[in-house]
Amino acid sequence: MGALPEWGRAFLEERRHAVVSTIDPDGSPHSIPIWYLFRDGRLFVATSSGSRKYRNAAARPTASVLVDHRQPGAERWVSGTGPVTIVRGDEARGIVAAIHARYLTPAAIQDARVGPGLAAGDDVVLSIEPATWRSWTAQDLDKQYFGGILTATPEKWFRRLD
Numbered sequence: 001m002g003a004l005p006e007w008g009r010a011f012l013e014e015r016r017h018a019v020v021s022t023i024d025p026d027g028s029p030h031s032i033p034i035w036y037l038f039r040d041g042r043l044f045v046a047t048s049s050g051s052r053k054y055r056n057a058a059a060r061p062t063a064s065v066l067v068d069h070r071q072p073g074a075e076r077w078v079s080g081t082g083p084v085t086i087v088r089g090d091e092a093r094g095i096v097a098a099i100h101a102r103y104l105t106p107a108a109i110q111d112a113r114v115g116p117g118l119a120a121g122d123d124v125v126l127s128i129e130p131a132t133w134r135s136w137t138a139q140d141l142d143k144q145y146f147g148g149i150l151t152a153t154p155e156k157w158f159r160r161l162d
Helices: 006-013 052-059 089-103 106-110 114-121 138-146
Strands: 018-023 029-034 037-039 042-047 062-069 076-087 124-128 132-137
Touching (some): 037 089, 042 089, 052 062, 062 124
Antiparallel strands (some): 037 042, 042 124, 062 076, 076 124
8 A cells, every 4th residue: 555654764763652463363453562663664573472462473474563643733653564474583582682772771671680581571573564554644634624723733722631
């Protein structure tokens, strides 16, 4: 479907939370908040080989990742959907280390309890190569339909989120 816009590439490179969706045996989505890494057009998700998302991806190797920003008047999101490859061994450990370095402080990684404890829990990586990208921004919607008034003065139009 759509290509990843340049703003979307920069957005995915920022440190944000995301949601990964895999497919349960009954065909329903299994959606979980995650940390991720975007590199070379792929989305990487560290997980345990005992997790439901791993079992789903191994049995039905397709997934979606949604990354969004929810500030009223400045909302935007990017979603990528595509085939999943399971990464194991040394390659997985390297990707897991990169994901952890992206979200954890050096003190957390070096702490004898925290760093090794988190690394031990993530022994595989879901590598998602999106065939389909979707994206949306409140700013584009605002320009198209409202002449820019919503994003210029969001406090006038939107309630604060809790």
